[in-house]
Amino acid sequence: MSSERRKPYPFDTIEPKWQAHWDTHQTFHVPNPGEPTFDPTRPKFFILDMFPYPSGAGLHVGHPEGYTATDIVARFKRQCGFNVLHPMGWDAFGLPAEQYAIKTGQHPAVTTAANVAHFKGQLQRIGFAYDWQREVNTTDPGYFRWTQWIFLQLYSAWFNADTQRAEPISTYTGPDPDSVRLAYVADARVNWCAELGTVLANEEVIDGKSEVGGFPVVRRPMRQWMLRITAFAERLIHGLDGLDWPDSIKALQRNWIGRSEGAEVTFTSDAGAPITVFTTRPDTLFGATYLVLAPEQFLVEKLTTPEQADAVRAYVEKASRKSDLERTDLAKDKTGVWTGAFATNPVNYERVPIWIADYVLAGYGTGAIMAVPAHDERDWAFAQKFALPIREVVSDTPRLGLGGGSPCSAEPLDCFPGEGFAINSGPLDGLPTSEAKAEITRRLGAVGAGKKCITYKLRDWLFSRQRYWGEPFPVVWEEGKHRAIPASELPLMPPELSDFEPTGTGEPPLARAVEWLTYSPTARRETNTMPQWAGSCWYYLRYCDPSNTERFVGKAAESYWMGGSIEPEQTPNRPACHAQADVLGMAKSSGGVGEGEAGAAQGNPNSMTSSPELMEFEAQSPAPPTSFSSTSAGALSQTPSKPGGVDLYVGGTEHAVLHLLYARFWHKALYDLGHLSTPEPFQRLVNQGLIMGEDGQKMSKSRGNVVNPDTVIEAYGADAFRCYEMFMGPLEQSKPWSMTGVEGVSRFLARVWRLVMEEQQDGSWSLSPAIADVEPDKALRKVVHATIKKVGEDIETLSFNTAISQMMICVNALIPASPRPKSAVLRLLQVLNPFAPHLTEELWEKLAGVPTTLADEPWPAWDPVALIEDEWELPVQVNGKLRDKITVSRTADASEVEKTALLSPKVQEHIGGKPVRKVIVVPGKLVNVVV
């Protein structure tokens, strides 16, 4: 007995046939401006997928969900007359290939090539309309040559705080260019993962473990390459406003960047050293009863008194041994130690003790805080534990006349972190919190003891990895100084190695390649490699011009595919208070990588301040364009008519603060340096939801609930696979897989097939005799045109599930028709084509009898007249409850409709003789009688 299912229609022969056809005819190739077949009259549409990492496991059903959605849009837009750029490529540097290489000794390039071939085969089986001539691979020297080139752009640029723009390093007039480069070397307490043998970016560490593999991550001081993403913090937040992205992703990015407004306040220690703290509540300054420094804060050693030195040293030592996990997770119990020192509050000249505690983070703000236990939960807990004084300075109700600055003797019973009115605060008394903040900041400014300040949680991007399978840095070291190699030497190939294993010491494996290492008798190559994100930071640009050997992307190609109508990026033009420092303010110029020890923190990391006037201006409104370059009326409008960038980008949420933030950063830097025409890369972003296993659990090998697209395609065909992925539910929602659901969609496609084809005795198929060249009747015509309308609208809004529902309705209406009007069936095939391209091409060929490619046919128009009914069936409510339905002429006016409704016996029954107070008639919708 054969276990093979009978195929509901011969998808197994027609799918390869049409895939070969599209390939031979290069149906989905789109030429660039300047090429002979380029049609400049068509508008462009750039539709992008997040390109996959070609793992050995192959595609899972989650990948093609987004890919199918974009494929439908791409095919649709093409049929609507757009030049559609819809490419695919491979994000192929990365750990798994390298770990596999370590296990097997096989070179990562070999396994990567095999995996790419496997992935590509799987994608092609699904029938995606990619322009394969534009395929990119991040490990291709012709590609990573330009990744290295972009690194050199960042290396050779700095961020000018006055212009708020990246500029060539040549415009920098300060003493030490190495201290301001966008790519710089710093000693920092970095995330070191021993298991992976490499350091990781903050974004790659989750709950103290590596995102990849879940291995423990510890802080360790190392000398590393950093990218100065913090310089762009303000613009990265500001730029989100104009983007058509899900609010959740915008919120995630805003949250990650973590902008907060407050003030810097400078206390003076008894020894004379100024101690600057950052606070978001300067209005509580009168309630500051002690200061706290982070254990790593640079002033700790200087401030500590000899009597307390042992205790402080022990505490700092202990804190440094704690992992991040221990410092945060177990941290509800506060610890700390007194330095023995005091500082003076600049507003009331009160002497307050200076403490050290690891609840204060060295990397944020100034690494020092003023503690206001009455109004901060953490300070409250610390003060309780160490019996420090607590003074109430904010009340939830105005208590005027209590003031005078005299400290309240009774300690409050509770911590009140909310806003209210200042009390016990001298000149601030009675002011609401927001006004008190402004007033105290103004007063501090006047005496030079403080100023308004903005800080960010975002840290600079740790950009080097101690791995083999990544882009080598185009940098050499000579006499302890780094310098770029000339762009003409790119691509810089990685050395051939037989041992890819991490050294375990933090020294990268590239250091084993002695010959490669030697650049000149006196210069050695940088041995770190770039992180996997490097290649994906700009791949969308390379798609525009993938084989260009002169430039990372040609100017004409870039401005066509990425261009909009160009407007200056609207960012507040305001200077930073002081130059951004690296993670711990320790970025000193070069030394050998890996040789350095963590120096003492200096300066004031991640802290930017602007003058009060500019801040007020910014708070009111975004800066208007400084000049109008255009004479058109559009220049008066604040929003660009066409923002440009990628028109639609679909992918998962997992890259919210990784790829999507990194790519925006590179894009802005390249934009500033004049290489790009738009300030933002991705105009519209959509996240597809997760596909769960049939058991409703997340798909995973260990649960055994993983669905492989190949087996689905084997049994039901690619078209059924595509349609099911879209029919499951809204694109953005998580939803469980269901094999019976696939079967249902497969039945639908088989019905479409049998609309046109009839099975013979011998099992072969021939054109159904029911098909005839007749006009559809009014009802059928209405369904067909409603379907054309709805499917087109639904594709625009990515509501693919309801588009398919509508086509099912259409098919259900066509099935019983005899004869079946050919024109109606052809329209159906056209609208179904983006969803089920193989089936519809085949039937189109059979039915049209001419050798055309359906994918090339224009999208059909719908006729509004066909949708108009002569009569309407209207529901009639009495007091909002449905009681009857009446049929009225489309042309009947409201009073006629009302009269008809009131004539209904059922309606009369429910009115029950009561006087009718009001009748609401919504034309074409309903009637509501109010009694």
Add this chain to the structure above:
RNA sequence: GCCGGUGUGGUGAAAUGGCAGACACAACGGACUUAAAAUCCGUUGGCGUGAAAACGCCGUACGGGUUCGAGUCCCGUCACCGGCACCA
């Protein structure tokens, strides 16, 4: 704790403030068949009345509100999912 999202039949879901449950899945009944598969037709939110046609009541997490009318808008509560979390 903070931010974002979600809550509708047995299941996936649909519904510009206007007939809740379209379209499917599953289930049940029927036709075709020697039989099965496939296909086609029908029933299917809950409770109640009725032989039946039909009719009534309830129903979109829960409690309020706005409205002629609320799944949809507003206020509050609960549950679940995702992110951040000693960020001063």
